[in-house]
Amino acid sequence: MPELPEVETSLKGIEPYLLNQTLKKVEVRNPNLRWPVSQQVHTLVDANVKNMRRRGKYIILEFDAGAILVHLGMSGSLRVLSHDSPVEKHDHIDFITQDKRICLNDPRRFGCVLWSEDWSKHKLISHLGPEPLSKAFDADYLHRKAKGRNVAVKQYIMDSGIVVGVGNIYANEALFKAGIHPMRAAGNIALKRYEVLVEKIKAVLAAAIKQGGTTLRDYVGGDGKPGYFKQQLLVYGCQGKPCVSCGASLKEIRQGGRSTVYCVVCQT
DNA sequence: CTTACCGCCTGTCGGC
DNA sequence: TGCCGACAGGCGGTAA
Numbered sequence: 001m002p003e004l005p006e007v008e009t010s011l012k013g014i015e016p017y018l019l020n021q022t023l024k025k026v027e028v029r030n031p032n033l034r035w036p037v038s039q040q041v042h043t044l045v046d047a048n049v050k051n052m053r054r055r056g057k058y059i060i061l062e063f064d065a066g067a068i069l070v071h072l073g074m075s076g077s078l079r080v081l082s083h084d085s086p087v088e089k090h091d092h093i094d095f096i097t098q099d100k101r102i103c104l105n106d107p108r109r110f111g112c113v114l115w116s117e118d119w120s121k122h123k124l125i126s127h128l129g130p131e132p133l134s135k136a137f138d139a140d141y142l143h144r145k146a147k148g149r150n151v152a153v154k155q156y157i158m159d160s161g162i163v164v165g166v167g168n169i170y171a172n173e174a175l176f177k178a179g180i181h182p183m184r185a186a187g188n189i190a191l192k193r194y195e196v197l198v199e200k201i202k203a204v205l206a207a208a209i210k211q212g213g214t215t216l217r218d219y220v221g222g223d224g225k226p227g228y229f230k231q232q233l234l235v236y237g238c239q240g241k242p243c244v245s246c247g248a249s250l251k252e253i254r255q256g257g258r259s260t261v262y263c264v265v266c267q268t
Numbered sequence: 269c270t271t272a273c274c275g276c277c278t279g280t281c282g283g284c
Numbered sequence: 285t286g287c288c289g290a291c292a293g294g295c296g297g298t299a300a
Binding site for chain 2: 090
């Protein structure tokens, strides 16, 4: 499941092949992603890629006339391939340049490829909270926004309107490292504890980005599994195993349909 | 406004 | 061995 570090790694991986180059066309083999691929994407011809950036888990390709927004969903990946490399199952979209085809492969099709004339005002983007690694994301902000909110802190930090890019894996890890119980009401957490939580969120995401940059060197994206980061996950997927800190058996619960794993002793 | 729940998809896994 | 249902999960949309 691509989370922010994987998206960042994917962006860095395709950038050398797209930035300041001419996108000759976009070949759409299957337009039926989460939303149908925008008509403007189908008909795009010889467009210069002026800029590339990430916002949350969206990859944004900027042109003179507008931008393409790419989301990898649950299972999407981007790979840099040559024109004669075989088309594989779930290779839905190719971004065609002189030399390469940058291919979106997405088995579950939860991703999307959309056109926007002004990406920052697009409805999928405009409501997003700050980037987790930016200065705008700090304890004061997180504490202030939580006032009066009864929602569980884990769901709170996974709310993209609060902060982007904190997915299930890193939410579990950050809450463990911060010693905060995932069910605790967001509005019932002291500023001091949010200071720790913010620090841990930033640390775990930064570490994962660093790893992604080295481990995925020879291809972009990956298989959708947290393989390269897996070895240092302390709670996610570790239910029933002993807590690395106190030895108690890690407990699994469900929150909003998602798996939460935590230590009943260390997280309060 | 907040919160709870649905559903989009297919690969994987456990049970039989 | 093979079938089949349950499940996973980001996240927008909708209902309460």
